[in-house]
Amino acid sequence: MAPLLKTNPVRVAAIGLAVLAFGPSAFADIQTTIGYHAEGLDSPAFTFTNVPSPARNDAATDAKFTIVAGEADSNGGGIEVLHDGKLPAEADEPARNFFLAAGTSGGRIQIDLEHARKLHQVNTYSWHPNTRGPQVYQLYASEGTASDFNAKPEKDTDPLKCGWTLVAKVDTRPRGTEGMGQCGVSISDTTGVIGNYRYLLFDIAPTETDDTFGNTFYSEIDVVELNAPVEPALAAGAAPLVVHSADGYCEISIDTSKEPALKEWAEQKLAPAIVEWYPKIVAMMPSEGYSAPRKFSVVIQPVNGVAFTSGTRIVANSVWLGGELKGEAVGAIIHEVVHVVQQYRGGRGNGGRAPGWLVEGIPDYIRFFKFEPQSHGADNVWLQHRRSNNLKYDGMYRISANFLDYAIEHYDPNKVLLTKVNAACRQGKYSDALWQELTGKSLADLNDEWKAAAPKPQAK
Numbered sequence: 281m282a283p284l285l286k287t288n289p290v291r292v293a294a295i296g297l298a299v300l301a302f303g304p305s306a307f308a309d310i311q312t313t314i315g316y317h318a319e320g321l322d323s324p325a326f327t328f329t330n331v332p333s334p335a336r337n338d339a340a341t342d343a344k345f346t347i348v349a350g351e352a353d354s355n356g357g358g359i360e361v362l363h364d365g366k367l368p369a370e371a372d373e374p375a376r377n378f379f380l381a382a383g384t385s386g387g388r389i390q391i392d393l394e395h396a397r398k399l400h401q402v403n404t405y406s407w408h409p410n411t412r413g414p415q416v417y418q419l420y421a422s423e424g425t426a427s428d429f430n431a432k433p434e435k436d437t438d439p440l441k442c443g444w445t446l447v448a449k450v451d452t453r454p455r456g457t458e459g460m461g462q463c464g465v466s467i468s469d470t471t472g473v474i475g476n477y478r479y480l481l482f483d484i485a486p487t488e489t490d491d492t493f494g495n496t497f498y499s500e501i502d503v504v505e506l507n508a509p510v511e512p513a514l515a516a517g518a519a520p521l522v523v524h525s526a527d528g529y530c531e532i533s534i535d536t537s538k539e540p541a542l543k544e545w546a547e548q549k550l551a552p553a554i555v556e557w558y559p560k561i562v563a564m565m566p567s568e569g570y571s572a573p574r575k576f577s578v579v580i581q582p583v584n585g586v587a588f589t590s591g592t593r594i595v596a597n598s599v600w601l602g603g604e605l606k607g608e609a610v611g612a613i614i615h616e617v618v619h620v621v622q623q624y625r626g627g628r629g630n631g632g633r634a635p636g637w638l639v640e641g642i643p644d645y646i647r648f649f650k651f652e653p654q655s656h657g658a659d660n661v662w663l664q665h666r667r668s669n670n671l672k673y674d675g676m677y678r679i680s681a682n683f684l685d686y687a688i689e690h691y692d693p694n695k696v697l698l699t700k701v702n703a704a705c706r707q708g709k710y711s712d713a714l715w716q717e718l719t720g721k722s723l724a725d726l727n728d729e730w731k732a733a734a735p736k737p738q739a740k
């Protein structure tokens with residue numbers, strides 16, 4: 281470690297000195313930076329550590345794009361998608377990319393910026409899981425004022441002989457056998473300005489000619505002027521679904537941008553359940569001085585486990601949900617919505633933290649006994665099908681939910697127990713003595729009674 285730390289500053293200083301001695305222009309140099317996400321690590325956000333994300337208000341937005349050689353593939357989105365500020369939502373979305381026709385060997389795209397501009401960056405973006413992911417092109421530029429200037433040089437015309445300057449050669453094809461994926465290329469210059477240009481010409485080559493599918497899926501081309509503010513492009517379909525609870529009190533956003541396959545389910549099944557049940561859950565769990573969140577989000581993406589809630593943000597595992605769309609998916613998220621309403625912050629100064637069996641037992645009670653009793657997910661039907669009946673009130677989740685149901689059905693005629701237990705947990709005032717106060721029985725006695733009354737398992 282130590283030698284590296286010593287040598288690096290020396291090298292940086294040497295470069296700095298050279299630039300000072302000769303002035304920036306002497307060392308002006310085009311830089312081509314490649315950002316890359318292999319399949320599986322790509323996302324609709326097009327974020328790279330070393331290349332800017334696509335923009336929606338760059339100089340290309342209003343520029344004129346023309347195909348001067350080759351032809352567009354009719355399955356693609358056409359040349360306009362190269363500067364519409366929109367991005368594909370998935371790795372293989374023909375309609376949101378421009379690509380040259382299958383089986384053709386490249387082509388040329390000309391961009392006319394209407395007048396010469398100081399260009400800070402030219403950034404190109406592509407996304408495809410296979411050989412249409414990498415980018416292979418040469419970028420030429422011109423002010424367009426030379427007398428021999430040809431604005432539309434066709435396939436066999438050398439741009440260098442008709443008023444164009446070669447700016448960069450780009451080839452992002454990975455070496456070896458690794459997969460393709462999402463690619464961002466940023467062309468810039470050490471001086472900060474590539475040049476003062478009106479026209480750009482992309483001379484595009486296929487990435488391979490082994491089959492007819494070697495033409496890159498280009499998602500966006502950005503032309504960034506010096507000192508121009510840049511607003512990020514939007515991933516298509518990435519805007520979260522925003523709904524309001526049935527009483528209008530709460531705004532809920534549901535984000536499926538990382539798993540577009542669940543968008544329809546989220547709209548048609550999940551959102552209506554949350555819209556209807558959030559106010560009901562809030563009504564079951566009031567406490568003095570407490571207002572339930574007026575805003576929360578559900579993010580659906582690949583993640584470990586089933587789901588978790590942190591403050592007002594629910595993250596649910598799209599992989600697990602995908603296999604449970606007709607099973608537990610909605611109920612599992614209703615459980616998380618109860619966590620959003622709980623907002624137990626731990627007993628600051630005032631008694632103890634809410635015990636874990638109530639933190640998890642209350643959401644499962646509401647889920648299985650109020651939201652979806654027909655699923656028999658925690659009731660005595662469920663108990664009967666368990667292998668063993670070794671019950672204890674703090675057995676967490678469904679077991680604790682079943683215990684809560686027993687206490688409520690037998691000792692809570694006015695149906696205030698859940699509200700009071702929740703309030704004590706939220707206010708940091710919970711203690712086991714609360715059960716004596718609410719039911720006339722100690723927690724230990726309630727536990728024994730519930731156990732004795734529980735149905736014996738029928739499963740072998």
Ligand SMILES: [Ca+2]
Nearest residue numbers: 335336365502
């Ligand atoms: Ca753009």
Ligand SMILES: [Ca+2]
Nearest residue numbers: 361366499500
């Ligand atoms: Ca686009």
Ligand SMILES: [Zn+2]
Nearest residue numbers: 615619640643
């Ligand atoms: Zn939970």
